Amino acid sequence: xxxxxxxxxxxxxxxxxxxxxxxxxxxxxxxxxxxxxxxxxxxxxxxxxxxxxxxxxxxxxxxxxxxxxxxxxxxxxxxxxxxxxxxxxxxxxxxxxxxxxxxxxxxxxxxxxxxxxxxxxxxxxxxxxxxxxxxxxxxxxxxxxxxxxxxxxxxxxxxxxxxxxxxxxxxxxxxxxxxxxxxxxxxxxxxxxxxxxxxxxxxxxxxxxxxxxxxxxxxxxxxxxxxxxxxxxxxxxxxxxxxxxxxxxxxxxxxxxxxxxxxxxxxxxxxxxxxxxxxxxxxxxxxxxxxxxxxxxxxxxxxxxxxxxxxxxxxxxxxxxxxxxxxxxxxxxxxxxxxxxxxxxxxxxxxxxxxxxxxxxxxxxxx
Numbered sequence: 001x002x003x004x005x006x007x008x009x010x011x012x013x014x015x016x017x018x019x020x021x022x023x024x025x026x027x028x029x030x031x032x033x034x035x036x037x038x039x040x041x042x043x044x045x046x047x048x049x050x051x052x053x054x055x056x057x058x059x060x061x062x063x064x065x066x067x068x069x070x071x072x073x074x075x076x077x078x079x080x081x082x083x084x085x086x087x088x089x090x091x092x093x094x095x096x097x098x099x100x101x102x103x104x105x106x107x108x109x110x111x112x113x114x115x116x117x118x119x120x121x122x123x124x125x126x127x128x129x130x131x132x133x134x135x136x137x138x139x140x141x142x143x144x145x146x147x148x149x150x151x152x153x154x155x156x157x158x159x160x161x162x163x164x165x166x167x168x169x170x171x172x173x174x175x176x177x178x179x180x181x182x183x184x185x186x187x188x189x190x191x192x193x194x195x196x197x198x199x200x201x202x203x204x205x206x207x208x209x210x211x212x213x214x215x216x217x218x219x220x221x222x223x224x225x226x227x228x229x230x231x232x233x234x235x236x237x238x239x240x241x242x243x244x245x246x247x248x249x250x251x252x253x254x255x256x257x258x259x260x261x262x263x264x265x266x267x268x269x270x271x272x273x274x275x276x277x278x279x280x281x282x283x284x285x286x287x288x289x290x291x292x293x294x295x296x297x298x299x300x301x302x303x304x305x306x307x308x309x310x311x312x313x314x315x316x317x318x319x320x321x322x323x324x325x326x327x328x329x330x331x332x333x334x335x336x337x338x339x340x341x342x343x344x345x346x347x348x349x350x351x352x353x354x355x356x357x358x359x360x361x362x363x364x365x366x367x
Contacts, residue, residue: 132251201277
């Protein structure tokens with residue numbers, strides 16, 4: 001009688017326990033699926049002026065998907081020029097003469113290495129924007145930059161490899177091949193409207209149009225794509241753009257993981273195909289050995305950003321490199337490590353099971 005009385009005086013108890021069980025289980029599910037499924041850094045830059053671009057190029061903050069990044073930088077929102085800052089110069093002789101890279105690294109959480117804009121219309125000849133490896137006649141490349149910084153003592157656990165979500169444009173009266181002379185200006189796109197510059201979303205829109213007359217070719221040495229238009233019958237110009245495709249991005253992620261870098265950064269997410277208007281590349285992981293676990297995409301939006309996260313997981317599997325455990329507690333990713341998230345999810349599931357068991361016990365006692 002006493003047992004029945006206790007249960008009878010608290011008829012809501014079973015409902016509360018049931019709700020606790022359901023809510024905790026849902027929380028565990030969400031916790032386990034939020035954020036990139038790896039422990040590497042993915043820093044996403046968003047340009048503040050992107051919101052003012054016309055038509056489908058306009059990028060509002062509502063377009064941003066935080067689940068694809070670990071860190072976000074909204075650039076450049078009113079930097080105070082009176083405050084102390086570090087201005088890095090790209091030339092290796094300047095770095096060597098001015099900076100003690102190893103010493104400065106001790107004061108920095110991460111070093112974002114802008115491995116792009118190696119070449120552009122200012123060279124007055126067609127060149128690759130961001131070659132992974134350099135052609136024989138050109139020493140500047142992603143590998144050269146990273147290897148040089150590592151040689152100077154930069155900790156790999158603090159280096160963040162910069163990836164471009166854009167290409168460099170050229171106009172030439174030649175055939176549109178690498179090193180052909182160009183006009184020194186390039187051409188602009190309908191959204192970004194900057195001479196010598198095309199966002200990836202602008203590039204893929206042109207290339208997805210089968211009647212545009214554009215063709216493209218892959219360079220396996222540099223992991224770059226060169227695309228060219230048909231010759232303009234009036235100006236006799238050939239338009240050229242060199243850029244990173246999803247395959248380029250995947251190969252650079254593989255390289256970054258092989259060097260045990262902290263991760264990658266992107267400039268910038270607002271020039272990715274954030275609306276998912278373009279066809280997806282079919283050769284993204286062509287140069288990977290392990291592709292069986294590549295996830296099936298549920299969305300065509302952000303193809304390059306999604307490639308980064310997929311390639312990171314696949315690269316770590318392929319390389320099978322034990323993750324180093326440096327004393328970098330200050331660099332902890334805000335959303336926690338994968339192990340933290342898994343442990344949290346496991347704890348919550350355990351709590352859910354405990355609540356369910358308690359409910360069953362009380363129900364048994366009541367009857």
